[in-house]
Amino acid sequence: MSGKNTEVEQPLIDAKGLRTDGRKLDELRPIRLEVGNLSRADGSAYIEHGRNKIVAAVYGPRELHPRHLAQSDQALLRVNYRMATFSVSDRKRPAPSRREHEISMVLRQALEPMLFLKMYPRAAIDVFIQVLEADGGSRCASATVAALALADAGIPMRGLVAGCASGKIDGKIAMDMNDIEDKIGEADVPVVMCPERGEITLLQMDGKLTQKELAKILQMSEDGIHRIHEMQKAVLLEKYAQIRKEIGEVPEEEAEVLAAQKPEIEKDEAEKPKATKKRTKPVKAEKKEDETKPAKKEKKTKKKTESESS
Amino acid sequence: MSLHFEQQDIVVPGQLLAEGDYRHGDGAFKEHEKVFAAVIGLVKMKGKTIYVVPLQGQYIPKARDIVIGKIIEITLNGWLVDIQSPYPAMLPVMHALSRRDATRAKENLRRWYDIGETVVAEIIAADRTRDPLITTRGRGLGKIRGGVLMKITPTRVPRLIGRKGSMINMLKSELQTDIVVGQNGVVWLKGNPDRVAIAMDAIRQIEREAHTGGLTDRIRETISEKLSESKGEKE
Numbered sequence: 235m236s237g238k239n240t241e242v243e244q245p246l247i248d249a250k251g252l253r254t255d256g257r258k259l260d261e262l263r264p265i266r267l268e269v270g271n272l273s274r275a276d277g278s279a280y281i282e283h284g285r286n287k288i289v290a291a292v293y294g295p296r297e298l299h300p301r302h303l304a305q306s307d308q309a310l311l312r313v314n315y316r317m318a319t320f321s322v323s324d325r326k327r328p329a330p331s332r333r334e335h336e337i338s339m340v341l342r343q344a345l346e347p348m349l350f351l352k353m354y355p356r357a358a359i360d361v362f363i364q365v366l367e368a369d370g371g372s373r374c375a376s377a378t379v380a381a382l383a384l385a386d387a388g389i390p391m392r393g394l395v396a397g398c399a400s401g402k403i404d405g406k407i408a409m410d411m412n413d414i415e416d417k418i419g420e421a422d423v424p425v426v427m428c429p430e431r432g433e434i435t436l437l438q439m440d441g442k443l444t445q446k447e448l449a450k451i452l453q454m455s456e457d458g459i460h461r462i463h464e465m466q467k468a469v470l471l472e473k474y475a476q477i478r479k480e481i482g483e484v485p486e487e488e489a490e491v492l493a494a495q496k497p498e499i500e501k502d503e504a505e506k507p508k509a510t511k512k513r514t515k516p517v518k519a520e521k522k523e524d525e526t527k528p529a530k531k532e533k534k535t536k537k538k539t540e541s542e543s544s
Numbered sequence: 545m546s547l548h549f550e551q552q553d554i555v556v557p558g559q560l561l562a563e564g565d566y567r568h569g570d571g572a573f574k575e576h577e578k579v580f581a582a583v584i585g586l587v588k589m590k591g592k593t594i595y596v597v598p599l600q601g602q603y604i605p606k607a608r609d610i611v612i613g614k615i616i617e618i619t620l621n622g623w624l625v626d627i628q629s630p631y632p633a634m635l636p637v638m639h640a641l642s643r644r645d646a647t648r649a650k651e652n653l654r655r656w657y658d659i660g661e662t663v664v665a666e667i668i669a670a671d672r673t674r675d676p677l678i679t680t681r682g683r684g685l686g687k688i689r690g691g692v693l694m695k696i697t698p699t700r701v702p703r704l705i706g707r708k709g710s711m712i713n714m715l716k717s718e719l720q721t722d723i724v725v726g727q728n729g730v731v732w733l734k735g736n737p738d739r740v741a742i743a744m745d746a747i748r749q750i751e752r753e754a755h756t757g758g759l760t761d762r763i764r765e766t767i768s769e770k771l772s773e774s775k776g777e778k779e
Contacts (some may be wrong), residue, residue: 276600276602277600294602294630295602295630296602296630297630297631297632306673309630350573350582354604354630355672355673356630356631357630357631358630385556385557385583385584386584386600387600387601388583388584388585388598388599388600388601388602388699389583389601390557390571390573390582390583391557391558391582391583392557392558392573392580392582393557393558393580394556394557394558428558430558430559430560431558466556467556467559470556470584471554471556474554474599474755475554477752477753477755477756478755478756481753481756481762
């Protein structure tokens with residue numbers, strides 16, 4: 235993401251108005267999602283977003299080691315974003331790079347406000363994100379898979395986040411930047427948000443944009459994120475719908491049967507509601523802080539657009 | 545006031561369940577007069593309270609639960625037990641041995657429970673601030689000898705037990721096997737090896753199909769099929 239060329243040698247948009255990979259300006263790259271693909275993890279997911287291929291594994295809530303990191307009032311969320319040595323065309327050196335550390339951190343901050351960490355004091359929730367093949371917008375795709383893996387692990391969340399990086403190429407605003415567009419385009423803006431709540435949890439910017447352009451880009455990313463979010467929901471439900479189908483069950487009939495069959499679960503649950511109530515309040519306050527943290531560049535523009543969008 | 549689901553629907557985190565005068569139970573949360581799902585699971589409503597019964601998740605200790613755990617450490621005044629949860633359980637000598645044994649126990653706790661051994665225990669106390677406290681004094685509690693252990697997703701244990709134990713009692717009687725189910729998802733089985741194998745397959749199937757209906761009958765059928773098969777082989 236370094237060295238933006240304002241002078242374009244290679245056109246990113248052709249005469250027909252199509253991009254290097256044949257997409258229109260407001261089109262997403264093809265996305266494929268899988269859930270529960272790792273048997274040994276508590277939750278897992280896989281994404282192919284353009285040429286990005288990323289696996290996410292979630293472990294926990296589990297015992298926290300080393301113990302001195304434990305927080306007595308909430309769980310510790312640890313996010314580890316790593317790129318495989320073969321994920322880019324020039325072999326990536328295997329040691330964790332500065333970039334990987336940064337992305338791990340911003341992704342942690344992007345996921346944290348969505349979780350009810352207060353439910354698991356002293357414990358740890360570990361998220362491992364492994365990039366097998368990298369394309370543009372890998373941090374956004376990582377947020378999308380990580381959210382899925384967390385949901386698959388059964389960790390209580392306020393909502394699913396999804397990511398999309400839109401930007402400016404050849405003077406035009408384009409959705410979901412790929413690798414070349416990201417590198418030689420004029421600007422790109424990775425956004426991670428929870429579309430149902432309209433909350434942005436990650437916002438970064440590389441390049442120069444006017445306020446109007448940024449607002450337009452945000453609008454466009456939000457649009458893309460909504461589409462990705464629909465796919466996320468569908469793939470989570472798929473996992474269980476598949477088993478229902480195998481048995482040849484009609485969901486409506488089954489509802490009645492189950493309703494009559496499982497009252498003992500309700501009894502188990504009846505004691506807990508108090509605890510959940512307490513937890514929602516303190517975490518809410520925290521969220522606002524977190525929203526402002528991830529964005530580092532262009533603070534002035536950021537604040538304005540954030541208030542517009544939320 | 546409006547509802548956005550049918551009973552037993554599978555919902556995903558963040559999904560809007562209801563607006564207006566409803567309360568949230570476990571697995572759901574309420575914000576701005578709206579109830580949302582917090583986990584992936586089956587929605588249910590009882591009165592005005594909306595629950596989501598989770599399909600995935602770790603075991604969180606709760607007082608009076610029966611669990612099966614493994615001794616992992618011997619401390620000065622008892623044992624530490626791994627109960628497949630984020631928090632290790634403490635088993636003090638006081639709650640493990642009779643008073644007479646407890647006075648002698650100072651010498652060598654390994655005489656009662658050694659590291660690596662498995663115990664059935666009941667949770668006495670569990671709260672947010674401390675590790676859970678367990679006891680092995682009581683009917684059906686204590687060290688396990690022989691048999692087979694298996695692990696299932698703890699959120700699906702209620703399904704394995706069934707309404708008032710219907711599922712587990714069916715398994716036990718049909719297969720004449722001893723089965724102890726820990727709320728933490730650890731299951732202990734003892735009996736004829738062939739029948740234990742059938743029981744384990746059945747438990748795996750219950751775990752996989754926990755969110756579907758008519759399960760007890762379906763399991764009963766598979767078991768009787770397998771039983772007649774194994775009889776046929778012997779003759």
